[in-house]
Amino acid sequence: MDNFEHNRESWNELTALHAESSFYDLEGFKKGKTSLNHIEIEELGDIKGKKLLHLQCHFGMDTLSLARQGAEVVGVDISDASIQKAREMSAELKIPAKFVRSNVYDIENVLNETFDIVYVSYGAINWLDDLDKWAKIISRYLKPNGTFYMVEFHPFRYMFNDQSEISYSYFKSKPYETVVDKSYTEESEISNKDLKHIEWHHSLSEVINSLITNGLKIEFFNEFPYQVYNCFPNLIEDEKGKWVSKKYGDKIPLMYSIKARKV
Template identity: 40%
Template structure:
């Protein structure tokens, strides 16, 4: 397994996610009590996209502190989770030991990951792409870890969401960030955490938007064949105050569904 040399953005984002781990593990958002009682930290979009994982090897990229990876293991997958946060990986390993679920966890920056093996499934979801400056390296990691015939599945917030300011001005909500990126990240000096918007961590975050064309082109450029792509009017968190609860618990939508809030991509390695 290889890792990248630290960079300013990587070190800052890793420090942020290290600081978030204890807050997230103790939050109602992640519902560790429900997971310990036998629940699954996977939604209907993720389950449908991957299908039945029983008896399949599965690589979960950017797994945070492991609840999704452990959920795949609970469903019968031979699951490996990867995250760049040392605190997240430490917590994930502790949860695996506590629950007795046979998942393994590795610490690495996703663009430089090389586990020296391949998997039936590669999976990643929700709030993952904006932390990556380079989708070319990300897609090559996916291709490197899929066996011939293996399947990749991504569920992600729509890049259109990235442009909006989450605070209203006198004329309502306006675009704040560019849809098309120009190399430099958007830097938020106080990142906080989505599980408690009143909490302050005193840490910045660096993030990049990736238009749909960039996602598809990166995967195709790495030799993967796109077999499915969908856009969805729902999202499993509330990034903007003007979203309202959807019919399915835990999901949000915009009244009238004027534009997509999330998308999914399925690809295979021929």
């Protein structure tokens, strides 16, 4: 099995666990609560009437939240279970959306349109090995003058081990392989013991240069000393919804965002 097939298999298994977790709060979402955070809502601005492509949409909560804000959305994900769940929710909640199952890198085989906005968020690019190829896809799917927006976990935080010591390279390295025995949500014991995650670390220069090289003009780049999710070890809630490092407080970056325009 290749790396992406391992990830597809593990994300298939994780989807049902996530959909039932209090971390994702699907019940709250069904009652109308947005799954988006203040950062992406404010930084993305008005998306009413815009065609939006959400890459690596998981089971579609954020995609459908973007649709609730008035965007015409397409979500893409490699996981069969995620896309199935996303389609079910779209139908159940009567929120129009299109969901496509595909590896990001193979998306041209299944999607032939262009968009006003391409959107990527939290925990996405670590599943991709080649950011130049990724940025080419983003550029391909944007209309001229279209907007690319991403908000991600900061590569600085991926350097730490579970004891908050620097243990991994900041720079792009060989793929990291881990056995998937639990997830970042609370109720997350995995019964299938053969699952593997394969991930890649990407430095900020790698991300930014891949976008610039592929015809995107950076409009802003922001860094945040907190995370909006309690999904990594050794975080402590500083203010409501702002999780900082237990050891380093707000001295280190934990997330970043980028807005760019296709020129």
